[in-house]
Amino acid sequence: MIRYLIKNNFKLMFRNTWSVVVMLLGPILVIAVLSSAFSELMKSYEGVDDFAVGYRMEDAVEDAVRFQAVKLAGEENGILFYEYPEGNVKDVMEKNELAGFVEFSEDTYVVYKSADYEVEGITLEYFMNKAMNESVNASLQIQAQDSIVLPVEQLEFMPAVNARDYYGIIYIAYFGCCGMICATGVLSNEKKYGIVRRFQVSNLSETQNYLGKLIPVTLTVAVGMAVSTGITILFYDIHWGKPVLSMLIVFMMIVAANAFGMMLYNISDNLAITIIMLFTIVWFMGFFGGSFETYMFSSMPDMVKHLSPVYHGNRALVELSCMGESDYVASALWYSFAITVICSAIAILAGNIRKRGRV
């Protein structure tokens, strides 16, 4: 019997034209704006050559040892460090045509960037962030040794993705996570017109009721996203890697976000609260996970990034696009799967409690 519920809810969602239009046009517009705004920056990054960077150290012995490792890792990534112990930083940079400068003091460091070397500056900043984190980890592990090898490999793939692909992929995932708005029409009608009552005077179980919404809303969003993906591929030449796997990742993200949204709805029993909370949480997850600032350049601590399910999805999709493989595929899928299972269980439980307590 759930088949007919799914079918009719699906029709209702599709007939709610404005939400479908928002889902379709939203990602297309955002992708158009963002990919053109950032394309120059990321394009030029592809062609970045080796560049020179100055540094200076305030007799911090411990750092000096560690810095040797940082320096080596830099060389491997095309960042050449030269020491300049004296002089005004700005003058030194100009005189020696340095792309950047790092000043180490006792337990911190400052990165200077030059307006003439915008891309190199961002790269340096990202590199330092990465390298210093790694070196702290490494020196904790092997204290006695005087040479440390830092695994700063992430820089290698970074130049390969351009802004179009990056935002073209990530905004499909992001909008997919907001797809719950396609269900708002059905949910508000059910309440407004007392349709919930008909459900109560029937054999419909809470699980069926839940699936009767989760499945059609997921299908609606998936169809919408498939169309916007198709359009963006045609018009912006977005490259997706491993189409089937990528589609699966996006699809699972949509399922997870909808399950999460349905859980919020069954707990709060209030559509406005649900949508506001869902959008806020998705926004933060996107904020941590590279939906706005690219995750490669993001200075967010790795731990925070890794907590965001959106990060795993984004990273898996982007890496699939530019490298054809990604270590994040499994975690992205697992994350979505776990969220779906847990949120569904809570949603059904909450629905049952609400039903029993109904006055």
Next chain:
Amino acid sequence: MEDIILKTVDLTKKYNNKAVVDNLNIEIRKGEIFGLLGPNGAGKSTTMNMICSIVRPTAGKIELLGKNPWKQKKDVIHKIGYIPQELAIHGSLKAWENVELFTSLYGIKGEQLKNAVNDSLEYVGLSERKQEFAKNFSGGMKRRLNIACAIGHNPELLIFDEPTVGIDPQSRNFILDKIKESNKKGATVIYTSHYMEEVEAICTRIAIMDNGKIIACGTSEELKRLVNGSDENITLEEVFLTLTGKKLRDYAE
């Protein structure tokens, strides 16, 4: 005993400590068209909602076809057809889609569902317009669709909560005829209204409810006799006003 379809014992519902339904005792037998008459706010809908396991009773017992609808819902719920007072239909679904959706909730599927949908629409006279969206229907058509959505699973007990509100005499007569027709085919009916003529025309037994209590119960003749001493020279409306309206005035003094 066997032919008792519905029995409530001291059924009570309180909102904010005020009893909206107050120790209600009714017994409805198989084959009856039972009219529940009462002014606005008497507690009619609340009573129906408790019977249909929509609103949880504060106290008391309900026995529906020998089962407790709150504890053994699965065993009885498909035997009742509940037509809610408020229109409960999806405007963005076509007439037949609405009926299909709500009929399918009782586990009916496939060919059987198709037939049930057609029969229900036929029953309320909407067959010709089944392809139209419910939101484009007139008030009377929506009312009829509201009924069609609740009868496709052939319930033994039909509960109509003011099904004729805001519709013209033609539609009203149509609906009343249909109710009688269903009753002839074996369905027991509970009919809630505050229109006297309707209730008098179709109901085999009438209960007058006010302030959450049944203040009189019987056939329309019995009720008239109760007030007037004989069933002549008095309309049910006068009975109703005598029992409810005047009582209220008495309270106010």
